[in-house]
Amino acid sequence: MNSSTTSADLGFLVDEGPRRGLMAWLTSTDHKRIGILYLWSMLAFFMVGVGVGVLMRLVQLDTFHHLVTARTYNALFTVHGVIMIFLFVVPGLPAVFGNFFLPILIGAKDVAFPRLNLASWYFYIAGAILALLSLFTGGGAPDTGWTFYAPFSLQTGTNVTLAVFAAFILGFSSMLTGINFITTIHRLRAPGMSWFRMPLFCWSLYSTSWIQILATPVLAITLILVMLERIFGIGIFDPTKGGDPLLYQHLFWIYSHPAVYIMILPAMGAISEIMPTFSRKPIFGYTAIAFSSMSIAGVGSLVWAHHMFTSGMSEFANMVFSLLTMIVAIPSAIKVFNWVSTLYKGSIDVQPPLFYALTFIFLFCIGGLTGVMQGALSINVHVHDTYFIVGHFHYVMFGGTGFAFFAALLYWFPKMFGRMYSKKLIIAAWFPLFVGFNMLYFGMLVLGMQGMPRRYFEHLPMFHAGHQVVTVGSWLLALGLVIYLVALIWAARKGPRAEGNPWGGVTLEWTLPSPPIKENFEEIPVIDHGPYEFRKGGHHG
């Protein structure tokens, strides 16, 4: 173990080679630098998305209702969705922590295709720029919602074509990352790093990468068809020309439901790293967690039409998809039980990463269980297109993936930047985050049950009180986010130097100095036991 780093030595963060400063970063093929490029760009887009979200909540208060028009409101929820989905949660953990830690966790010097990896980041940025351009050019910001449902997306005068093209480019970035990770895991594991000695985060990245490869092309072609339809009028989704909008919904959700698992699986993987480290004991049910990742990827690809129970499919199709939806809850529950069992009789050390990871489990359970509710046909018909769906979705995506992202960032931050953040400030940020989150989204669940439809600019007086609670919650949540980010940004620049292994972790990244050097390992390690064997010192050896 090497924890004695001098303050002059900042590993890969120090520029090498002819270029300095920003250019050295923009041309680097070091997986760690690319991970950090993704981190900062992603957090920037995330905060834009948060800003739009807070504005959407604000106009539901009487005082601020006239801040925007109903048309702008439509644009706001579309933009919020496009930014959060395509620029934050989908690339999310794989692009940041996958890039940074996958090679380190399997004992490699870099990913299989380092230049392709940098190209993926440029695709991501190009897609992001096009998405932002689509807001201000053409007929104005798209107003279809992030799902671009036909036939409205074919008819609206807003700039859907460009926005859809942006999503296509972003899909490209995601697909190339998937190809890169699968090849890396197959080809670059260190000697002795067998499949079942890989840390679980790698398993989750592996299953995620397969979904990225298998599902994203279907979205790509669907979006191409929307563009062709808008430019040339080929008619496939247009009912007036003999096309079928339901076909659009099928093709869209064949990607976009598995995409939900692209978002959540790496989050679950990160939690599976954090739980054993802070319980000081091996993860409970390693194989079960590894295989549940793969089975979520498999079964999760067969449940897409549960988004369409009210779209006019046959009763039989509805029942089949309802059943499959219930089945996908099983591997997810396996993971939750395993995390909790890992804590059992562990020597628990409640540090900020664990604190946020436990919050993830709590919020994800609410999100998961409300998901099972909607898998039931009778409830689904009642709550479809209400705030209940919005609440559920945010519990999974924000409470789940978002909080796992925060937990993973807290866990790996000292390794990535070689500096430690203020634990007090991070815990202080947790209170407004947690309270605000639940006011906001549990409030939405309740409003939805009462019948408040989603995406409405106006609401009936009976929903007044609920909307006020929800909006105040959004302020608290935003406050928590600001404290959290300020604490980390400050720490990245000025924080006290972190040790090589501040948490007592036993996977390979903790054998390296903080931050790691370029190409990670002086010498490729040889692995002779599993990843979480604390008694043997794990991969520490």
Place this chain on the structure above:
Amino acid sequence: MVEHRDDFGSKLGMWLFLVTEILLFGGLFIAYSYMRARYPVEFHHAGAELNATLGVTNTFILLTSSLSMALGIVAMQRGQELWSRILVGCTVLLGLVFLCIKGIEWAAKFHHGLYPDSARILTLPQGERIFFGLYFSMTGLHGLHVIAGMGVLSVMLVMMLRGRIHPGQYTLLENGGLYWHLVDVIWIFLLPLFYLAA
């Protein structure tokens, strides 16, 4: 820095990329099957408008180009670099012939007023409109892939001339060949679905 080289890894990456390409067209094949099941008679009538002779000719051309590609790689493996360059060059030229025939075919369709949203198309029954919509989308996207493939192989040619690809290191050429074969295979499915639908 030591040059890291993993030929198996780069081929694995290429195969994974081909999977995404197949799935990209897969979405279109789903759309085609669904629409054909919905409008069987109209697809039959509309298919009769296509020129099967040109379609079959193009199939032969593309298959021949795949052959010359495969032979080009064999030549490279055997160290016959000149032959390899000639054969890969032939592949690119055959791709060009394919595109020309495709262009003649499309031009004839446009001449008869058959293109998406044209006045004539809008008078046709709905199923026939959808047939032509799919025809232009699928052969068009395939055509773009042919152009991309020709671009890739031209880059390979330049790299061969500059000695970057040689009998000791030709994985890139094999990957380019894989891509070209994929373009070929997709066409083999497009032929019966459109030209032989009648």
